[in-house]
Amino acid sequence: MSTTPAFDIVFFGGTGDLALRKLIPSLYHAHKAGALHQDGRIFALGRKDIGRDGYLALLSERVKPRLGVDFDEDVWAGFASRLHFQTLDAGRADDYAALAQALGVSPERVTVCYLATAPHLFTTICQQLAVVGINHPNVRVVLEKPLGHDLESSNAINAAVGKCFAENQIYRIDHYLGKESVQNLMAIRFGNTLFEPLWRREWIDNVQITIAEELGVEERGEFYDRTGALRDMLQSHLLQLLCMVAMEPPPSLSEDVVRDEKLKVLKSLKPFTPEDVLAKTVRGQYRSGAINGMPVAAYRDEHKVAPDSNTETFVALQAEVGNWRWAGVPFFLRTGKRMQERVAEIVINFRKVPHSVFPMPIGLHSANRLVIRLQPKESVRLYFLAKEPGDAMSLQSTYLNLDFHTMFKARWADAYERLLLDVIRGRLALFMRCDEQAQAWSWVEPIIDCWNRHAIAPKLYTAGSWGPAASSGLLSRAGVVWHEET
Incomplete structure (x- = not known):
């Protein structure tokens, strides 16, 4: 090195x-x-x-x-x-x-x-x-x-x-951009002929991006109560990951070329009308429950949190990138604290075959999907159907697994280490530019304004769950489910 x-x-x-x-x-x-x-x-x-x-x-x-x-x-x-x-x-x-x-x-x-x-x-x-x-x-x-x-x-x-x-x-800085699996997302798309022709509305049914945490607000109650999940996580981490998924192939990997393509995605996001906010966003807040079998307090009982706080600790929404590549493909974004599992992942659900000649496994919503796991253990899995051994022609979902830690024996630098070294070396490609940030805030602000104008209180969810039931309802209206529910 x-x-x-x-x-x-x-x-x-x-x-x-x-x-x-x-x-x-x-x-x-x-x-x-x-x-x-x-x-x-x-x-x-x-x-x-x-x-x-x-x-x-x-x-x-x-x-x-x-x-x-x-x-x-x-x-x-x-x-x-x-x-x-x-x-x-x-x-x-x-x-x-x-x-x-x-x-x-x-x-x-x-x-x-x-x-x-x-x-x-x-x-x-x-x-x-x-x-x-x-x-x-x-x-x-x-x-x-x-x-x-x-x-x-x-x-x-x-x-x-x-x-x-x-x-x-x-x-x-957005430390998610320093994760090895996010860098591999670019390699998968732009270094292989296999995926890029399929990376569009004709072949992709929906995209899901999740950042779920088991932790509560810890010692950050005062800060978090002024901020909330939308400002803290969605307008930064989740939107940056959406840009990495949806961006066009850049002519090169030079810093401003890559950031220009991300800015185009942010500018292509369809703005939310008040009706969209009411129909396509879910605001939640955790109540008491259990994490790993241990009882945890409700958000309003956390240190330095107002007892009547309406700050959201969970947000889910449906977005759309309004361009030729992605028109009509829903992007479902979700983040929350005190969730059932600590996980960050990007799920690309491909469309079903137009006519199946095989009996399909019960409950299967997408035969082919690509799951890019960002944490806790970084990996890439490609799911597909294969025949089960035996006389019957019955199919079973299976996957090809790229486990980075198993495949690559080189030392593994974490996101902050990678980004700190990039700063010292003067490399800007993995950092946000001023116009990117302004565009992200411009897209998020109508959601905040509508929540405030209509006094939309967060829906309560039990700590240790996957968030409010309305989050699953958001996807069910589009005929899909969250990845962990498949």
């Missing part, structure tokens, strides 16, 4: 959950694999003055246990030598001057500023970085989602950040 250029990476919110759960472990794995330049420093920023020793103690408590069998004491010692801690309050100008002094700002050195903070701080942080000169052409700023609360606030943040950094310095 090739190493990165020399770099400094600065984590705003370096003591927060995202840094401790994902970012620091990902860099440890990259360090262990030899992917990081020897001259690479990691600066964690936090409001409390815990010092470097205090930060290392925090990592020993919170990060080391997450590394499991990958933890190696000697490797950790080398990794820890890269780590620095700097006290910084986002609202204090003097703290940025101290950061610039600690970094020793050099226009030749790659500097990554990762804003793992609340979005309302993005503007202030970027403005202060510009004041102290941490915005030269080799500085890259990473913005976590959700970027804003609606189209207006998103545009305001992008405009403010754009005054401090050029567009090619801004990395709007």
Whole structure:
């Protein structure tokens, strides 16, 4: 594996959950694999003055246990030598001057500023970085989602950040785009003659995209209650996955060519009328139930959640891409917390044969389907019918399975590791462009407005289930079912 250029990476919110759960472990794995330049420093920023020793103690408590069998004491010692801690309050100008002094700002050195903070701080942080000169052409700023609360606030943040950094310095991260299986979706479509001729309305009946979580809101109750599943997951992760499924073959894999094709998909999404919102969206919220046999509280009983909250923890909807390739093909998108299973997958259901000469298995809704599993274990399965052994000509559904972990013996980088390395190397293809994000918000906003205007309360569903019954009803009206129900 090739190493990165020399770099400094600065984590705003370096003591927060995202840094401790994902970012620091990902860099440890990259360090262990030899992917990081020897001259690479990691600066964690936090409001409390815990010092470097205090930060290392925090990592020993919170990060080391997450590394499991990958933890190696000697490797950790080398990794820890890269780590620095700097006290910084986002609202204090003097703290940025101290950061610039600690970094020793050099226009030749790659500097990554990762804003793992609340979005309302993005503007202030970027403005202060510009004041102290941490915005030269080799500085890259990473913005976590959700970027804003609606189209207006998103545009305001992008405009403010754009005054401090050029567009090619801004990395709007969506970690689902860094998953190996999502990259393989492009390889399946554009590297093989088998699928691309069939990847259209004549042969595909419907597409289902699901991101289901067993977890509740954990310690994010206050944030989540202001945000909800539509803003937190659908306008970012799910729409980006839809773009990867529906985009036209790009002329090349260069960053703006790929992002141009994704933007075309977003512009082709049929806008929702108020009637569409009422008929084609489902808003849900979990009540108490059980996950893996353990009782869990209702959303309204979670820490820092309003007892009368109408924030949705589940959303399902039916979308359509209005172009020649996809006209009339329903795209069903679904995401929720406290679901029966932790799973993220894309399901391509192909049309039935026009006339079957065989007795069909009971309950079979689609003979052929492609299931791209994103988590927890990444794989691709192609389902088809085959004859059962015996005298009778009876068919059974079976599948070809590509299990990446079994097939490929190379080391497996997780999504955040891949994306962090891409930022350091200056690769933008897997990050959202400003116009992509604005278009996604433009499509989502009519749904939010209609929910608010009609005071549509979320339908309750039991924690540990697959969401409100109305979600299954949404598909049944189109004559199909969710993949797990087949």
